[in-house]
Amino acid sequence: MSAQPLSTTTEAPLQTRPESAGSRLRELLIGTPEIGIVAAVIVAFAVFAAINSDFASGAELQNLGIDLAGFAILAVGESFCIITGGIDLSVGSLTALFCVVSAWLNVTEGVPVIFTFLIVIAFGGLWGLFHGLLITKLGLAPFVVTLFTFIFAAGLDEAMAVNPIPITSSVFLGVVGSTVAGVPIAVIVLVVIAVVAWFALERTYLGRQIYAVGGNQEAARLAGIPVQRRVMLVYVISGACSAVVGVIVASHITSGTADSVSGWELIAIAASVIGGVSLIGGQGRIIGVVAGAALLVVLRDGLVAVNVNAYYQSMVVGLVLLLAIVVDRLRIIRLERSGKRVRRVAPVSSTELSASDGS
Numbered sequence: 001m002s003a004q005p006l007s008t009t010t011e012a013p014l015q016t017r018p019e020s021a022g023s024r025l026r027e028l029l030i031g032t033p034e035i036g037i038v039a040a041v042i043v044a045f046a047v048f049a050a051i052n053s054d055f056a057s058g059a060e061l062q063n064l065g066i067d068l069a070g071f072a073i074l075a076v077g078e079s080f081c082i083i084t085g086g087i088d089l090s091v092g093s094l095t096a097l098f099c100v101v102s103a104w105l106n107v108t109e110g111v112p113v114i115f116t117f118l119i120v121i122a123f124g125g126l127w128g129l130f131h132g133l134l135i136t137k138l139g140l141a142p143f144v145v146t147l148f149t150f151i152f153a154a155g156l157d158e159a160m161a162v163n164p165i166p167i168t169s170s171v172f173l174g175v176v177g178s179t180v181a182g183v184p185i186a187v188i189v190l191v192v193i194a195v196v197a198w199f200a201l202e203r204t205y206l207g208r209q210i211y212a213v214g215g216n217q218e219a220a221r222l223a224g225i226p227v228q229r230r231v232m233l234v235y236v237i238s239g240a241c242s243a244v245v246g247v248i249v250a251s252h253i254t255s256g257t258a259d260s261v262s263g264w265e266l267i268a269i270a271a272s273v274i275g276g277v278s279l280i281g282g283q284g285r286i287i288g289v290v291a292g293a294a295l296l297v298v299l300r301d302g303l304v305a306v307n308v309n310a311y312y313q314s315m316v317v318g319l320v321l322l323l324a325i326v327v328d329r330l331r332i333i334r335l336e337r338s339g340k341r342v343r344r345v346a347p348v349s350s351t352e353l354s355a356s357d358g359s
Contacts, residue, residue, distance in 0.1 A: 073244055074267070080238060083281060083282065086234070093149060097246065099249045106169060154259070267317075
């Protein structure tokens, strides 16, 4: 009798339940909060345009672009500081000061426009370096250091321009008044700065070191990262961005006027936080920062277009900021409970982080 083969049973592999579209969308929004901000911008714009059709006109779109350029560039500089776990309260006062300084150099001192721009931007970077030195060498808190400049610069621009300094240079005024294919020059400047900032933060070792400093300064130091130099760098960037916005504001209002902006430091911080930059540092992306600034601009200008009282405009911005902070906190709690890491940038080794020690 021939042996009968042993019968075997093969277990079917466990079938995983396919994720629903809703689950995938929820996970995508949790992991990429910028998508939600962009969607909010589109919805808000559509609502205001439906109420007032002029809000979607070509002229109004250009005005939105100019406003966005100022807010977003300021927020980009601010976000670098917040990512490292710091903050820059001085960006609004410095913007007003550089608005006056640029007009004073060009009109009162007769400095050519191009050299005026370069001097102002260099001055902004040096002021940021001053902040960075006080923070890193003396161990002063960023809040205290930049609060000093917030107060000091607010008085200095008043002293320099008791009366507005009118700007007549067509090149200077062209920063806002001129367009390329219908796009204001100021918006093109924003795009260039945003792309450079995005590339620097997310595609270079330098940017990863900045994130690492914000995530844990002591761990970053032990990994060989020059923490002090990275902190000084972000304040230089913030100061330079304030100078660029000061030039844009001067071109927009056609004069160097003291106290030309009010509360813009809060708008810069709000745009950064709404865009996903964590106030504890180490997290945030430039695309989110620009989207956060766009949401604030659309809300502000849209409420004006539908004749909402200015007091309510500030209340709406405050509520949006609070909502962004709460949503960000809930998102982090959800990720922590699920055992996932909060998204920052692509993983990088300590060898890579210290690869540019000398820079």
